[in-house]
Amino acid sequence: MSISTAKRLAASILKVGENRIRIAGGEDKAASEVLTRDDVRGLIDRGAIYAQEARGVSRFRGRRKALQKALGRRKGRGGRKGKKYSNVSRKTQWMSRVRAQRGLLSELMADGSIEHKTYRHTYNMIKGGNFKSRATMVSHLKDSGLLKAKEVKAGAAGSAKATGTGGSAKAGTKSAGKT
Numbered sequence: 001m002s003i004s005t006a007k008r009l010a011a012s013i014l015k016v017g018e019n020r021i022r023i024a025g026g027e028d029k030a031a032s033e034v035l036t037r038d039d040v041r042g043l044i045d046r047g048a049i050y051a052q053e054a055r056g057v058s059r060f061r062g063r064r065k066a067l068q069k070a071l072g073r074r075k076g077r078g079g080r081k082g083k084k085y086s087n088v089s090r091k092t093q094w095m096s097r098v099r100a101q102r103g104l105l106s107e108l109m110a111d112g113s114i115e116h117k118t119y120r121h122t123y124n125m126i127k128g129g130n131f132k133s134r135a136t137m138v139s140h141l142k143d144s145g146l147l148k149a150k151e152v153k154a155g156a157a158g159s160a161k162a163t164g165t166g167g168s169a170k171a172g173t174k175s176a177g178k179t
Helices: 003-014 028-032 037-046 060-070 090-110 116-127 134-144 152-165 166-178
Strands: 021-023 049-051
Touching: 003 021, 003 028, 003 037, 021 060, 037 049, 049 152, 090 116, 090 134
Parallel strands: none
Antiparallel strands: 021 049
16 A cells, blocks of 8 residues: 555544644655555554644734733724724723722721711712712812811911922922923
8 A cells, every 4th residue: 555545544543634644754664565444553553653733823923912912002093903992891991980989089088088978978979970080079079168178288388388498499490480
């Protein structure tokens, strides 16, 4: 039997294509002498005939790209795929916005800048989606007169102004630079 026939039989036994069948060096004569499928199986068991590993698509480029994305790269307009909310869904945006607002509200409550009643009311306003950002929430609290000014901060600022030290020198240089 010819080597091509042995390869064909080996391909059907190993369930791979004929192009992946290899014959080990020096086993050509043994492969050409096989007569039956059992003979081919014997050569396969012996390692004289074997199937080459399937060649897949390399993950090198994919891993390199994933590493870049993990570092925060490739996020510009050209690096995005999908529709408007497919990269960061509306729900994810909502959650991050609400968590930021609630975190700031908790800080204001902890340092005594707002009362408990104001905290509850503002919390429910956040839940209702009344504020676009933390800044709009703070401006609402200031405009409503619900945000208490800290006495300690006011006292420190007043003493700095009275002595002529602190930020007054910096402020003078900044305004001079703008004119």
